[in-house]
Amino acid sequence: MNVSDSEVVARLLSDHGYRPCDLPEDARVILVNTCSIRENAEKRVMARLDYFGLMKRQDPQLKVGILGCMATRLKEALLEHPAVDFVAGPDSYRHLPGMLGPSPTAPVQVKLSATETYADIKPYRELSRGVTSFVTIMRGCNNMCAYCIVPYVRGRERSRDPLSVEEEVRDLFAGGFREVTLLGQNVNSYHWKPGDSTAPVTFAQLLERVAGISSLLRVRYTTSHPKDMQDDVLRAMARYPNICKHIHLPVQSGSNQMLKKMNRGYTREDYLERIASIRRILPGCSISSDIIAGFCDETPEDHAQTLSLMKEARFDQAFMFHYSQRPNTLAARHYQDNVPEDVKIGRLNEIIALQNLLSLESNRADVDKEFEVLVEGVSKRSREDYFGRTGTNKVCVFPHGNSTVGNYVRVKVKSCTAATLKAEIITENNRS
Numbered sequence: 164m165n166v167s168d169s170e171v172v173a174r175l176l177s178d179h180g181y182r183p184c185d186l187p188e189d190a191r192v193i194l195v196n197t198c199s200i201r202e203n204a205e206k207r208v209m210a211r212l213d214y215f216g217l218m219k220r221q222d223p224q225l226k227v228g229i230l231g232c233m234a235t236r237l238k239e240a241l242l243e244h245p246a247v248d249f250v251a252g253p254d255s256y257r258h259l260p261g262m263l264g265p266s267p268t269a270p271v272q273v274k275l276s277a278t279e280t281y282a283d284i285k286p287y288r289e290l291s292r293g294v295t296s297f298v299t300i301m302r303g304c305n306n307m308c309a310y311c312i313v314p315y316v317r318g319r320e321r322s323r324d325p326l327s328v329e330e331e332v333r334d335l336f337a338g339g340f341r342e343v344t345l346l347g348q349n350v351n352s353y354h355w356k357p358g359d360s361t362a363p364v365t366f367a368q369l370l371e372r373v374a375g376i377s378s379l380l381r382v383r384y385t386t387s388h389p390k391d392m393q394d395d396v397l398r399a400m401a402r403y404p405n406i407c408k409h410i411h412l413p414v415q416s417g418s419n420q421m422l423k424k425m426n427r428g429y430t431r432e433d434y435l436e437r438i439a440s441i442r443r444i445l446p447g448c449s450i451s452s453d454i455i456a457g458f459c460d461e462t463p464e465d466h467a468q469t470l471s472l473m474k475e476a477r478f479d480q481a482f483m484f485h486y487s488q489r490p491n492t493l494a495a496r497h498y499q500d501n502v503p504e505d506v507k508i509g510r511l512n513e514i515i516a517l518q519n520l521l522s523l524e525s526n527r528a529d530v531d532k533e534f535e536v537l538v539e540g541v542s543k544r545s546r547e548d549y550f551g552r553t554g555t556n557k558v559c560v561f562p563h564g565n566s567t568v569g570n571y572v573r574v575k576v577k578s579c580t581a582a583t584l585k586a587e588i589i590t591e592n593n594r595s
């Protein structure tokens with residue numbers, strides 16, 4: 164989401180004569196786009212600000228601004244840091260040219276909007292330098308998961324006009340991009356109500372409209388919410404071969420007590436029923452998840468439930484964290500963060516160890532199978548290899564032969580680790 168927002172900001176400023184540069188040392192203005200979801204992310208931002216503070220001592224003309232979720236959360240308090248000149252929340256980016264102008268407007272702009280979607284701003288894609296891109300289809304979130312700060316820092320949910328989404332995707336395709344990921348905190352509640360009497364557009368319909376732009380364009384999306392994901396989306400995925408067969412479906416916990424306390428709006432049984440639907444309608448579809456270890460009052464039995472759900476759901480990949488309390492959230496106001504740190508870390512380590520096994524098993528099942536892969540670039544490990552992802556979102560590395568970045572190749576998987584498939588090309592430039 165922040166990459167996508169940074170591209171909107173870069174466009175707003177490039178329209179006023181600013182140009183991006185590669186190194187902070189070459190910049191006249193530094194913008195730090197921030198995330199507040201985890202405490203660690205905020206700590207890293209503060210460490211960067213200390214460094215920018217040193218740069219400002221050498222060059223007092225340098226301007227430093229904080230964007231994103233930390234801006235909304237900390238507001239004026241951020242100005243107390245000697246590096247920070249101005250603060251703009253996620254719905255205030257249109258103020259940036261004025262904040263940086265010769266008669267700067269107020270240095271703190273953090274008001275959340277019920278309508279802002281930046282639908283009319285063409286994101287500055289030159290920052291992406293690749294063949295894959297993100298397209299924001301909605302902003303904010305109306306859910307109130309007890310641990311989550313997003314509704315407080317990014318505001319109420321609003322969907323973007325599907326025509327502007329399609330136009331952006333068409334531009335991307337014409338510019339050589341071959342994969343788009345449609346982004347929203349909860350894409351399943353995407354809902355565009357036109358001003359006239361025509362019926363509202365649902366996420367499944369938007370997905371089909373985007374997939375219909377070209378069969379050479381891969382379409383992904385994230386994030387799904389288990390309480391809102393309906394079979395219409397799964398059926399749309401089944402109808403279009405270019406909609407990638409991967410679903411990120413955050414479960415967070417396998418215990419009904421914890422799910423209730425987290426205010427997630429579904430039970431373990433509901434979640435497993437969604438997994439069964441995915442397996443039924445989209446055989447071979449990969450599933451990833453988010454898991455939190457050590458939420459408030461979590462018992463060893465709750466933790467065991469999470470491990471057992473992971474075994475039942477057989478996630479291909481997962482993002483795993485131990486709970487870190489975020490200020491002003493429902494959990495911070497009403498619950499005690501009472502699972503000791505060492506217990507949280509111990510449980511997280513068990514979750515990670517299990518997921519590593521599941522990921523390895525999932526990848527081993529792909530050995531000797533063939534996949535179509537979009538070539539995304541040169542592998543970090545070897546200049547002789549390219550990397551790309553399968554439709555099931557598995558990273559695949561293969562000797563590049565005569566293939567080219569931005570084209571599709573057909574590969575056969577020869578071996579694997581828990582994180583990567585190692586393959587050989589069968590057909591170069593498969594569908595260009």
Ligand code: SF4
Pocket residue numbers: 304305306307308311312313314348349388
């Ligand atoms: S669905 Fe829950 S976890 Fe996701 S952004 Fe909204 S409140 Fe946060």
